[in-house]
Each structure stands twice: as structure tokens, then as C-alpha cells.
Amino acid sequence: MKYHSAFDIIGPIMVGPSSSHTAGAVRIGNIARQVLGEEPVHVTFHLMGSFAETYRGHGTDLALLAGVLGLTTESEQVPDADRIAAASGLTYGFSQANLGWFHPNTVEVLLKSKQHSIQLIASSLGGGKVEVQELDGLPVKFSGEKPTLILYHIDQRGFISMISRLLDANGYNIARLALERSRRKGAAITVCEVDEELTDDLIASLATTIPMLKTIRVVKTF
Amino acid sequence: MSFQYLHELIALAESRKVSIAQVMLAVEEEQTGRTSEQILQQMEKQFTVMEASARKGVEQPIRSRSGLTGGDAYLVKEYIEKGDTFVAPSTLRAMSYALSVSEVNAGMGCIVATPTAGAAGILPGVLISILDSGKYRREAIVMSMLTAAAVGLVIANSASISGAAGGCQAEVGSATAMAAAALVEIGKGTPQQVGHAVGLALKNSLGLVCDPVGGLVEIPCIIRNGLHAITALAAADMALAGVKSVIPPDEVIQVMQAIGQEMPLSLRETGIGGLASTPTGKRLRESVFGKSD
Structure with a gap:
């Protein structure tokens, strides 16, 4: 729906x-x-x-x-x-x-x-x-209705597990998660929608904890 | 708790012995984690915007941004005041309010999309007219907007509310069904009667094409909002009288989608076919945009 x-x-x-x-x-x-x-x-x-x-x-x-x-x-x-x-x-x-x-x-x-x-x-x-x-050429789908993380990173084993553990530890529920990559171990974008408002603290800890992350953007439509 | 089809929505209301609006409120609370007070407060805010847009064009003539249309809400109001009308004045007032909202919209003024901007006149048209009647409390009217929302959700998820995807039946047709549903619930109808009002209103809109002149949300969108406000009132009365939609409302919604898919692209909000393709339609387009490029 x-x-x-x-x-x-x-x-x-x-x-x-x-x-x-x-x-x-x-x-x-x-x-x-x-x-x-x-x-x-x-x-x-x-x-x-x-x-x-x-x-x-x-x-x-x-x-x-x-x-x-x-x-x-x-x-x-x-x-x-x-x-x-x-x-x-x-x-x-x-x-x-x-x-x-x-x-x-x-x-x-x-x-x-x-x-x-x-x-x-x-x-x-x-x-x-x-x-x-x-x-950026990858088939990612999102609406911005829920707080949405757009994560630019390198495709590497363990990435999704790190993201989900960090979000869980900070009290976030993942509503939707999708990873698209250009090729194995290549440039990738992960889109993650959560139920709770995203804070600067969380963004900072994502940036410092996850090495393969290149850029983080937050999207929320009004 | 959730619903995808009208029969599920009606069954939820019946089994819990509550109104459709209350089912919608409970689902909204569950889905968003917000309280019913917060949700109703936001609805009230939307109703305030609706009311302002409904009264604006009745108080003074409004012209559209293109200059092609405007002033019709004011004309109808003046005509009502002369006191000799075929349709009852209170009903005609719903028409003038609906026209006003659509005129404000065409002037790039502020409106509430219900479910879309092209069809935004119909629900406020009928709701402000019954607010004026003094018979219903403002809170009850705001609550009925949740009934309209529930019906709109069913249509949007199983068919379409986009003129580009499903033609005008998906916009004005959906809005008429939503408004009729809201009225039946305010009129103390049963959830079944709400369903029949949706079926009746939507059947009367099937096949309506989206053919705006110059691609502008003006001709024929504005007058369709005015006339369909009256259709919504009539469909609500029909359902409250006990008239049933012989084709079940969910099947009417399904067939609206099927009809939309069979409509040629020229009749789905491209401003190419239908009224847009008439000699006058083309001339008006050129008067706004110059010769087509």
C-alpha cells in the first residue's frame, strides 16, 4: 500500500x-x-x-x-x-x-x-x-515521509549489520532498509527509513563508527 | 489494525461498534504513534485552511493566475441572494464554496488537497455549507474528515487519485465519494450506508476524463468541483434514504481503476484531448502560453 x-x-x-x-x-x-x-x-x-x-x-x-x-x-x-x-x-x-x-x-x-x-x-x-x-544511477526508492538516512558507502561485508546494531542501540526502529550497489565492493547507497526523529548525535556516531561510510544525508519531507 | 478494502473498513467499524471515523483515528494513532488529540488538532488546522479558501471567493470575486477563469463563486452567491433558485439555497451554497476553493487554487492560493488540489473544492464545499446550517458541531465536522480520509485511502491504495494515472474520475470522483461518505456519517448513517454512498457517488463519476484546457487546473476543473459538491450531497441523501449500490462499492473502485487504465493518454491530464482539443480550448491555451512550441 x-x-x-x-x-x-x-x-x-x-x-x-x-x-x-x-x-x-x-x-x-x-x-x-x-x-x-x-x-x-x-x-x-x-x-x-x-x-x-x-x-x-x-x-x-x-x-x-x-x-x-x-x-x-x-x-x-x-x-x-x-x-x-x-x-x-x-x-x-x-x-x-x-x-x-x-x-x-x-x-x-x-x-x-x-x-x-x-x-x-x-x-x-x-x-x-x-x-x-x-x-545517482542506482534504483533506490524512498519518499522522505519518514526520517530517512541516505548513506553513501563502499559495498563491504558487515555494513548492514553495523548500521542496524547502531540504530537499535540508540533506540531506533528501522521501517525500511535497502542497499543498492554499482558492483561488488563498489560504490553503494543504502537508504534507511526509521520511525523516530534523527538526531545530530546519531549522525555523528554513524560517521565516526562506520569506516566504509563516505557521506550521510538526512531527508524528511514536510 | 488496518484496512485495504471498504468491506474491511466497514467490518472493523461494525465489529467494534464505532464509526468509520473512529476506526481511521485508531489506525492513524497506531501507525504514527501520535495521540488522537494531536491528530484531531492537525485535522482542525486543515479545516481552518479549508474554511478560509471556501469563503474567500464568495466574499469577493477571485481571478485565476492565467486570467482565464474566476468570479463564479461570487456570481452563484449573488444569485442565491436574489432568492429564486431551482436548487435549495443551502445546497447551492455548497456549490459556491466548492467553486471558491477551486478559484483560490487556480490563483496559486493556499488550499488543502482533498484528495488532490484539482478536486479540493468538493469536501470543503459540503462541509462549510453544513457548518453554516448550524445543525452540526464543528468538532463533529472535523471528525467526519477522518471518514473521508478512510474512504480516500481505500481508493488511493486499490485504484488511484491521480488524474494523470486514472483521469478525472480518480480525482473529482474520489472527492465526491469521500464527501458523500463524510456526510452520511454526520447524518448518523450506518457504516454500510457510508459504503453505499461511496458506491453511488463513484458510479456517477465513472469515465470522467481529465482534459484541462491548456493543462491548467481551471477549465473544466472549477465547475466540476461546484457541480460535484451537489452530487455528493445528493449521494449522501440517497444512501441515507436506504438506496443501495447494487454493484458493491469495492467493485466500483476496482472498475474505476480498470477504466482509468483503458483511457488514452490524451485524456489523462496531458491537456491534449477532450475539452483541451476544442477550437476554443486551443485558442485559450495560445492566449496564455503563445503558439505551441
């Missing part, structure tokens, strides 16, 4: 005009920013399906930009995202693309900071609900 909460249906409180094309798009942009974890300087959006056909009418372009700028679905500033982007030095581009077999409302986000860049494909499923389909 994709929808779990009464507030998936009654809500979100949002700036119009479309829950899938505006609110969902803000959330996708916002997730991309959180995964980048740094001030973005350039972003490219590749839109497919209904997103590509109707993005201007729904303000999908402004909504995606607003999310990348760190705004949320409720923010009255969503319609001004282009002006805020110009003022903050964020450059951007939109184009159409066939991304493959995804939900009709799907977008690829290529987001860059001064040092790093990420690639993310996400779908807006309806009612403002979103799901990431791919991150």
Missing part, C-alpha cells in the same frame, strides 16, 4: 493549483536539495509524460525550483521561485525527456553545488505524494 496516513488524503495544505504537479513537484525539488546537502548553484530538470505536457500551466517549473530553494508546499513564495532563484544566483534549465517506464508524472533532477552534483529521478504519484525512483 502506497498511502498510509489520513493526511496523505486530507492534505497537504498547499499553494495551488495541482497536488501532483505543484505540491508533489515542490517535494521532489526539496528532496533533491536535502540529498545534495549543500547550497545549489545549478539545476537541470528533465520532465516526462504529463509533467512535460503541462508543467507551465501547473507552475510545475516554479514548484520544482521552489523545492530546490528549500521552500515547502505551504510556502506562499512558491509562485516567486524564479525571482528568488535569480536573486540567490541559482541557474536552471528545463527540458523534455523520455526517462523510461515510470509513472506519467516523473522528473529527473540534476543538481549541482560548487563541489558536488547528484542525479535523481522521482515521480509524483497523486495527492502530493512522491517517490524517488533512482539516485
Whole structure:
């Protein structure tokens, strides 16, 4: 089941005009920013399906930009995202693309900071609900509805056991856990959703305790 | 405790001798670890946003961001005040509130997606109109939003609430069914009657295509919200009268999904087919975006 909460249906409180094309798009942009974890300087959006056909009418372009700028679905500033982007030095581009077999409302986000860049494909499923389909070329799935750890690491025996022991010792319940790797002993991404709010202390102890961890990001949508 | 289908939701309510809203509240508590007070407080906050968006366009005409639509909620309100209407004024008021929410939405104003922004007028439309009637307490109305949520969850999980995936029937149809369900529970109907209201309302929306002019959530979305608010009231009355949905509501939901999958892409929120493809639809698109690229 994709929808779990009464507030998936009654809500979100949002700036119009479309829950899938505006609110969902803000959330996708916002997730991309959180995964980048740094001030973005350039972003490219590749839109497919209904997103590509109707993005201007729904303000999908402004909504995606607003999310990348760190705004949320409720923010009255969503319609001004282009002006805020110009003022903050964020450059951007939109184009159409066939991304493959995804939900009709799907977008690829290529987001860059001064040092790093990420690639993310996400779908807006309806009612403002979103799901990431791919991150940096790996087929990882998450929604950001629960506090979510995005762990960039090297594939190595014992990694999952270390993560789960550390989370358990700190009182966390794992709601969902998935590891995707490019190849054996290669670059890997583990996505871990937990039921409890993630604290800075936990992030610090993950970083110091687990040697094969390269980067930790925390994602939570609003 | 959980439910995937309407018959499971109804059975849970019947076996525990509680309302559908109370089942939803218990499931929400269990799933999120939040207390019922916290959940109801958040619902109340959403109701406040709903009320503001429902009254805004009735108090003064609102234009959409594109300039194509607006002012209809205000027109209907003025017409009601003249006092000579076919439909009862209290019912027409639900229509004007629903129109108002959809107009606020088209103006990139703040609304609550119920279940989506495109169909956000219907539930507030009927709920604010019955709040105005003075017959129901605000708390009871907020509680009934959980009934609507439970029905919406069933539809979203076994069919769809996305116009791009299932057409307008998945958005306006779902919202109409949710609103009818909420009304039946406020009207002291049984869980079975809530189910029948869902079946009746949804059957009347089957096949509705998503064909917005220029891809904008305006034409025909806004008037559909207005008219379907009245359909929701009528479906609730039908169910409370004892009319049953001969095709079980769960089967109606299943077939809505099947119909959605058979709809061509041009009629699923692409702004290509249907009303969007009419000469006037195309002309309006060009007036907003210029010649198509």
C-alpha cells in the first residue's frame, strides 16, 4: 500500500493549483536539495509524460525550483521561485525527456553545488505524494515521509549489520532498509527509513563508527 | 489494525461498534504513534485552511493566475441572494464554496488537497455549507474528515487519485465519494450506508476524463468541483434514504481503476484531448502560453 496516513488524503495544505504537479513537484525539488546537502548553484530538470505536457500551466517549473530553494508546499513564495532563484544566483534549465517506464508524472533532477552534483529521478504519484525512483544511477526508492538516512558507502561485508546494531542501540526502529550497489565492493547507497526523529548525535556516531561510510544525508519531507 | 478494502473498513467499524471515523483515528494513532488529540488538532488546522479558501471567493470575486477563469463563486452567491433558485439555497451554497476553493487554487492560493488540489473544492464545499446550517458541531465536522480520509485511502491504495494515472474520475470522483461518505456519517448513517454512498457517488463519476484546457487546473476543473459538491450531497441523501449500490462499492473502485487504465493518454491530464482539443480550448491555451512550441 502506497498511502498510509489520513493526511496523505486530507492534505497537504498547499499553494495551488495541482497536488501532483505543484505540491508533489515542490517535494521532489526539496528532496533533491536535502540529498545534495549543500547550497545549489545549478539545476537541470528533465520532465516526462504529463509533467512535460503541462508543467507551465501547473507552475510545475516554479514548484520544482521552489523545492530546490528549500521552500515547502505551504510556502506562499512558491509562485516567486524564479525571482528568488535569480536573486540567490541559482541557474536552471528545463527540458523534455523520455526517462523510461515510470509513472506519467516523473522528473529527473540534476543538481549541482560548487563541489558536488547528484542525479535523481522521482515521480509524483497523486495527492502530493512522491517517490524517488533512482539516485545517482542506482534504483533506490524512498519518499522522505519518514526520517530517512541516505548513506553513501563502499559495498563491504558487515555494513548492514553495523548500521542496524547502531540504530537499535540508540533506540531506533528501522521501517525500511535497502542497499543498492554499482558492483561488488563498489560504490553503494543504502537508504534507511526509521520511525523516530534523527538526531545530530546519531549522525555523528554513524560517521565516526562506520569506516566504509563516505557521506550521510538526512531527508524528511514536510 | 488496518484496512485495504471498504468491506474491511466497514467490518472493523461494525465489529467494534464505532464509526468509520473512529476506526481511521485508531489506525492513524497506531501507525504514527501520535495521540488522537494531536491528530484531531492537525485535522482542525486543515479545516481552518479549508474554511478560509471556501469563503474567500464568495466574499469577493477571485481571478485565476492565467486570467482565464474566476468570479463564479461570487456570481452563484449573488444569485442565491436574489432568492429564486431551482436548487435549495443551502445546497447551492455548497456549490459556491466548492467553486471558491477551486478559484483560490487556480490563483496559486493556499488550499488543502482533498484528495488532490484539482478536486479540493468538493469536501470543503459540503462541509462549510453544513457548518453554516448550524445543525452540526464543528468538532463533529472535523471528525467526519477522518471518514473521508478512510474512504480516500481505500481508493488511493486499490485504484488511484491521480488524474494523470486514472483521469478525472480518480480525482473529482474520489472527492465526491469521500464527501458523500463524510456526510452520511454526520447524518448518523450506518457504516454500510457510508459504503453505499461511496458506491453511488463513484458510479456517477465513472469515465470522467481529465482534459484541462491548456493543462491548467481551471477549465473544466472549477465547475466540476461546484457541480460535484451537489452530487455528493445528493449521494449522501440517497444512501441515507436506504438506496443501495447494487454493484458493491469495492467493485466500483476496482472498475474505476480498470477504466482509468483503458483511457488514452490524451485524456489523462496531458491537456491534449477532450475539452483541451476544442477550437476554443486551443485558442485559450495560445492566449496564455503563445503558439505551441
